[in-house]
Amino acid sequence: MSDMAEQRQLWIEEPAKRRRMPDPVRTAAVRAVLISAITLIQAMVAFLCTLADSWLAFPMVLSSVASTVVATWGVLDVWVTRQVWNQRHGVVSVPASTARRLRKERRRARRSARKAPESIRRHGGAGQLTHP
Missing domain, CATH: 1.10.287 (Helix Hairpins)
Known part of the structure; x- marks a missing residue:
């Protein structure tokens, strides 16, 4: 009797078709x-x-x-x-979306703008005294 009870289920669980x-x-x-x-x-x-x-x-x-x-x-x-x-x-951002491309370009522009003053400082540009 317990064998039949184990085989027969009241319901079968299925994955949801739509998200909650x-x-x-x-x-x-x-x-x-x-x-x-x-x-x-x-x-x-x-x-x-x-x-x-x-x-x-x-x-x-x-x-x-x-x-x-x-x-x-x-x-x-x-x-x-x-x-x-x-x-x-x-x-959801898609790689081909216009907004993402514009954000990447703005990020590149900001990075290059930040790198320019650093390279000037490293090579002895503005802000360095000529006399020790």
């Missing part, structure tokens, strides 16, 4: 989903209160409109957080 979202992006996404769910519940309650001709219909409609604005902000927050994360952490 960064923590700040995942936090913003969870917040947006919760806000959107509450907004949908409020809209449904407002609709049902309107059908029932309840006094609560008008306040619920107003709160649904406000919640819709907040839910829109939540979704935009996910998008902005994702963009900021990609900009700060997800930039």
Whole structure:
């Protein structure tokens, strides 16, 4: 009996197809989903209160409109957080990229500018007295 239990597995682990979202992006996404769910519940309650001709219909409609604005902000927050994360952490430099080439040229220019005064000092140029 234990032989069959060892052979038969409940699930087979497979590698993830996509990488996990960064923590700040995942936090913003969870917040947006919760806000959107509450907004949908409020809209449904407002609709049902309107059908029932309840006094609560008008306040619920107003709160649904406000919640819709907040839910829109939540979704935009996910998008902005994702963009900021990609900009700060997800930039991959490719050797052929223009920005990398320009940085290399600037680095070479700075190095050559630093080396010029050193060579002048070493060979007895400016700043050295002619009389001992």
